[in-house]
Amino acid sequence: KPASFSVLLLTLLYFISCATFLAPLNMGGVTGQVQFDSNNQTATLNVSGAGSCSAVNISLTVFPVMYGHFAEPCSEANIGVSVFTFTGDPSSASPINVSLLFGQISNLDDLSLSLETCDGIKICTVVSQGQTRLTRQARFTESVAGNIYIRANVNNANPRLLADLVTIGQVNAPEIGINIFGSTSTAANCTILLGSLDAASLTNLGSVKVGNPLSPQKSRLDFSSFRVYSYLLLRVGSSYNCAQVYNMLEKEVRAVMNMRGISGYFNFRQASPFDVTQLSVNLANLRELFGPYHVHNFPVPSVRSGQCSNDNVGGHCNPFAVDTTSETYPVGPGSTHDKYETGDLGGKHMSLSGRSTFQMTFTDFSLPLFGQNSIVGRSVVIHLVSGDRYACASIGYPGAVTVASATFQTPVVGKIIFTQLVNNPLSDVSIFMDLSYGDPTTITTQHHNWHVHEFPISSERDDDEGRCITTGGHWNPFKISTTDSSYALHCKPSCPLCCEAGDLANKYTTINLDTDIGGVKSKHFFTDVTSWLDISGITGRSVVIHE
Ligand SMILES: [Cu+2]
CATH class of the missing domain: 2.60.40 (Immunoglobulin-like)
Known part of the structure; x- marks a missing residue:
């Protein structure tokens, strides 16, 4: 023995x-x-x-x-x-x-x-052994906000916790250490769990650093064995903040090309925000006509002609404003992916030039399917060698989605469409906006605030002045204080969890209103990374555009 x-x-x-x-x-x-x-x-x-x-x-x-x-x-x-x-x-x-x-x-x-x-x-x-098989995520939205990820390898080996937390609602909050606890409770939600919390049933996972929005901190804890926690709790003062833990599933999305003779697809796969993206391209009947292909900003509309035009799908997805006219912009593949526009797939990987068919798989270090710069819900355009747009297709979602829309009729016309995965409350919400003035004689206006408000518009009145009165204040499910001076300091695109969930202007940008209906200036695309408490959180509310 x-x-x-x-x-x-x-x-x-x-x-x-x-x-x-x-x-x-x-x-x-x-x-x-x-x-x-x-x-x-x-x-x-x-x-x-x-x-x-x-x-x-x-x-x-x-x-x-x-x-x-x-x-x-x-x-x-x-x-x-x-x-x-x-x-x-x-x-x-x-x-x-x-x-x-x-x-x-x-x-x-x-x-x-x-x-x-x-x-x-x-x-x-x-750094990786290439063995990571599991990512779980919990999102905190209260006085301490941010994400915690739990990752593990094959057979749940090497479990580790990665924390990205900040104190909000306080100017110059000092860096603090905070204890994280795991709970295996089967309670239906955090409210029920906290209502009858048995502190003795919690496992103290250790202390992590909490920064402030202007000086964020990251932490990591390594565990000797893996346990599935249904909730994570943070000890804040004498009480606990709670967040449910969800599996973060790999994303795989596709743009299916079936236009003007070209058939095939672009397939994008990313295991987590910490992994590279795999791009697989499979195209037939190219007739040696094509060269560049890009991720463009907006999805393809269901119109009869000109679907791939600049007015419809916009320019290249380029969140870091890389200058393609610069002498240093790489001609063709060979440089590192950060040197290209995020959406310049052909430039980064391989042109379609001279091909009748194209079947390739590439690894991309700068093509996120998660987070604020996600390409999910946008489109791919194939260009002729001359550069003209020829065919395009929308990039789909990695599963069944809920779609909520806000329709504007007068004086502003158009729609804002919100899309989120069903039964996946921590998943990104994409927001596609197409808004302009309906009357072509209206003067263009700029820097409008826009928010999700708490209540729907009045159906009793149809005059422009009265219909927004019933909408109440901004939708603010996480009860973020807007009276504290920290709000203006912290609520920015870099800290969306510092904002009221409905404060879309500060989470992204204010909007300009033009009279060119359906034109590229009327369109915006954003990806929201705050919890929406399932999409039902905004259904039945309203979007208000302020003067
Ligand atoms: Cu293009």
């Missing part, structure tokens, strides 16, 4: 100690990878584009990069503080001893690796 036990133990030790972690690089002109081998306790650099100097600084930080989400993805606000730093010669592939790292941290999954090039450019990527 002792013999077989020690064999088992040895096998177990071998299994644990022999892990390879990869940090693939594709940013700031740097490609390649850094490989960590826990068996040899080494890091091996295999990078190009980092410059020629004898050493670059490499850091591991606590929170994984969210590809394509931020203009500065590698800032401390986005990937957290460094937990280990070493240096390496960017032109050498000889192993670097990092035994101190493995002495300190055994599982590198979901750390970020950030590297500063010889020219001082900071780039970053997620």
Whole structure:
């Protein structure tokens, strides 16, 4: 018996100690990878584009990069503080001893690796064994707001918790540590759970850092075993804030092309916001006519002709305003994905030029299906070699959706359409707006606030003045204080959870109203990342556009 036990133990030790972690690089002109081998306790650099100097600084930080989400993805606000730093010669592939790292941290999954090039450019990527199979998410919306992710590998190995929390409703709130508790309660919701809370039934998962919206903090906790918690609770003062934990499912969406002879599809797949996107293109009957293809801003409307026009689908999806007219804009593939417009699929990967059929799969480090810059619900356009638009298709949703719409009739005409996955209350809400003045003699106006208000418009009155009186205040299910001076300071696109859920103007932007009905200036597309308490949360309310 002792013999077989020690064999088992040895096998177990071998299994644990022999892990390879990869940090693939594709940013700031740097490609390649850094490989960590826990068996040899080494890091091996295999990078190009980092410059020629004898050493670059490499850091591991606590929170994984969210590809394509931020203009500065590698800032401390986005990937957290460094937990280990070493240096390496960017032109050498000889192993670097990092035994101190493995002495300190055994599982590198979901750390970020950030590297500063010889020219001082900071780039970053997620470190992974490629074994992550589960992402769960809880979203807090009260005095402490933000997301907590629980991730695990195959067989629920290496469970870890990633926290992105801020104190809201307070100017200059100091950084605090806060304890997170797990609950396996079967209560139907947080209100019921908190109503009869048995503190002894909670598992203290540890302390995480909470920053403020102007100085966010990230944290990570590693666990020795995995447990499915139905709720997470934060101990705030003497009480608890509660959030239900949901599975965050992989997203797979498709733009099906079936126009003017072209048939096929663009398929997009992303496991989580911390993973790269897989793009599969499968097109037939191209007749060697086509070249570029892009994600464009708006979905394809159901009109008879001119569906792919600029007025209908808009320009390229380009959330970071990359300048395509710049001399440094890459001609064709070969540069890192952040150097291109998010939507410039052909530029990043491969032109359709000279092809009669096209079947390729690409990995994209800057094509998010999650978050504010998500391409879900927009469209793909295929262009002739000359650049003219030829065919287009909307990008669908990764499951059944609920659609809510607000229709305007006078003086403003058009619609705002809200779309969210059914039974997935933490899923993104896409907002497609097409609004203009119905009377062509109206003068264009700018910077209108727009909000979801609490109640519907009056059906009793049809004069323009009275119909909005019944709508009440802004829809504010998370009871965010707007009287505190922190509201104006924090409620911005960078902190949507600092805003009333209905304050769409501050979460995104104010809107301009033009008289060109159906024109590109009348259209906007936003992706909302705050909880909507299921879409029924806004159904039956109203959208008010202020003067
Ligand atoms: Cu295009």
